[in-house]
Amino acid sequence: MGKKQVPSLVKDERLISRRRAQIVKAAVGLFNEKGYHKATTREVANASGFSIGTLYEYIGSKEDILFLVCDSVYDEVVSKWEKLLDSNLRGLERLRQVIESYFRVVDDLQDEVLVMYQETKSLSGEALRYVLEKEIRIKNVFEKELIHAREEGFLTMDDRQLSLAAHHILVVGQMWTFRRWAVQKEYSVDEYIEYQLRQLIYGFGVNEQAPDKQPVPQKEE
Amino acid sequence: MGKKQVPSLVKDERLISRRRAQIVKAAVGLFNEKGYHKATTREVANASGFSIGTLYEYIGSKEDILFLVCDSVYDEVVSKWEKLLDSNLRGLERLRQVIESYFRVVDDLQDEVLVMYQETKSLSGEALRYVLEKEIRIKNVFEKELIHAREEGFLTMDDRQLSLAAHHILVVGQMWTFRRWAVQKEYSVDEYIEYQLRQLIYGFGVNEQAPDKQPVPQKEE
DNA sequence: GGGACCTGAGCGAGCGTTCATTCGACTGCG
DNA sequence: CGCAGTCGAATGAACGCTCGCTCAGGTCCC
Known part of the structure; x- marks a missing residue:
């Protein structure tokens, strides 16, 4: 979204990379088990403790x-x-x-x-x-x-x-x-x-x- | 169906393995190019010169x-x-x-x-x-x-x-x-x-x- | 109340798979 | 030879389902 207002940016950045680390960790496990193609975004979301909606706050696409x-x-x-x-x-x-x-x-x-x-x-x-x-x-x-x-x-x-x-x-x-x-x-x-x-x-x-x-x-x- | 009369069986087997060889050849090319998961059965059918319907005469599933x-x-x-x-x-x-x-x-x-x-x-x-x-x-x-x-x-x-x-x-x-x-x-x-x-x-x-x-x-x- | 964060039902494209139908080749009868 | 009948290979529209992704609406804390 275009709502880039300055103040929260730093905090955002930190949160984002923490969340992304969570996602990566969960994804590694899943991709190992079932492979990238067979693992679904919903599963990744679940495994990282988010809903799909939230997952897509932190990533742009499955890739x-x-x-x-x-x-x-x-x-x-x-x-x-x-x-x-x-x-x-x-x-x-x-x-x-x-x-x-x-x-x-x-x-x-x-x-x-x-x-x-x-x-x-x-x-x-x-x-x-x-x-x-x-x-x-x-x-x-x-x-x-x-x-x-x-x-x-x-x-x-x-x-x-x-x-x-x-x-x-x-x-x-x-x-x-x-x-x-x-x-x-x-x-x-x-x-x-x-x-x-x-x-x-x-x-x-x-x-x-x-x-x-x-x-x-x-x-x- | 129960209509197993002997004569056509041999011919079938041959046709089937010839067709399968065709399919394998086409599939190798496609799988190489796009990978197994991204290649679709329709593409395999096309590449081997069949329609999807025909493809499924000779295979049971994508796997x-x-x-x-x-x-x-x-x-x-x-x-x-x-x-x-x-x-x-x-x-x-x-x-x-x-x-x-x-x-x-x-x-x-x-x-x-x-x-x-x-x-x-x-x-x-x-x-x-x-x-x-x-x-x-x-x-x-x-x-x-x-x-x-x-x-x-x-x-x-x-x-x-x-x-x-x-x-x-x-x-x-x-x-x-x-x-x-x-x-x-x-x-x-x-x-x-x-x-x-x-x-x-x-x-x-x-x-x-x-x-x-x-x-x-x-x-x- | 308002902003940051989260939710999950829902969308629609794309996929593997099916099946009613077509079509050409062959057979056998007149 | 011509015609009717049979077969089964080939077809592709249609189906049902899965999955990536969205968004309208929550919740919670200040």
Whole structure:
């Protein structure tokens, strides 16, 4: 409505974002359970403790809810992540910690990450671009760290490989949430993280020649 | 009706599966473009060259279409895959070829794989279980191959790691299609495959000590 | 009484699904 | 060959329902 009179604006803003947080929280649960399309606005309203009418005081459309969710998830991921990162580790240890922390945050915010990951594609045009932009920012963190490690002499990748590696880390994290009913039933977070770190850094741990074929000069174990 | 006279039955079956193939083909395109939920049955009918009425001669419900798609995709993946695999390579080379072939098939059937991967969760109960069952079968192929490579002495993983590795390969392949607007814009299939094979087998290619630093007596962690 | 906040019945567009009807091909009889 | 009869594939208007969204009217507190 056009009734923008100045005085109440500040209070409004605060209330609005508090309410929106409520809505986001409720929506995450519902979207997780039934998916964005099958969850109805009435259900979201109910779950956040409002009537539909009230819900629409704070959002413009159903898609707005999804956008709010996606938007807040990234911020939450990044802020939680940064809290785990203050150390002044260097080199490989640092890289390891950056990746592990990321995995742990994703695990912690599973529901949110999953919704965002699965439903991003339902956003349209500008909102989609905005959310993807945030994803790229996370990829860039890894890229920066990898470049760092390379400069310190731990890695030998070229730029293309490095960019792919950064993307790869990002996605491997998200994958933990994606098929979780299949994956998380079988493996624990710790096991998964341990495996992925090993996998990322050392690969399968291959013996180039099968040891029973010829005795290979083995390095330090 | 009770008018089951034998002659026309066979003809029916054939017609039905031909029509269904038509429907699946059209549906894959549409579901890719707009997603399962936003695509309407009328659109599917149009795209496959039928009226809605006719569409419903060959399917029972909208979900049936999705099920048909998912069902046929797995079969197609496996059959195309097997065609690339007849060689009698051994050891690491064999493992490499199995993985590369899988990636190539997934790339080839992008649209189908993507739909299946994204929309599987919209299937309900029995249909869902049926489709996941097929996915597990693919994972098992990798598991078998890894066990093979281990028996030949190329790998040293324990069973848990091996199971995770099999799952990991499966997912890395699917990832190629999943965020393709982001990934495939930047990297070619060949580049991606080459990177992933390297990554899987050798990891980042780490120098444990930075060469410019003094060699620190490193222990096992 | 008046403003801020909330309510939920109601609207209408859009959807999946149905079914009375059409239509072309085929069969068999004269 | 011509005509009547039968079949079943194809059609699309219509139906019933769901869901996103609105708005006229509450409630409550200052």
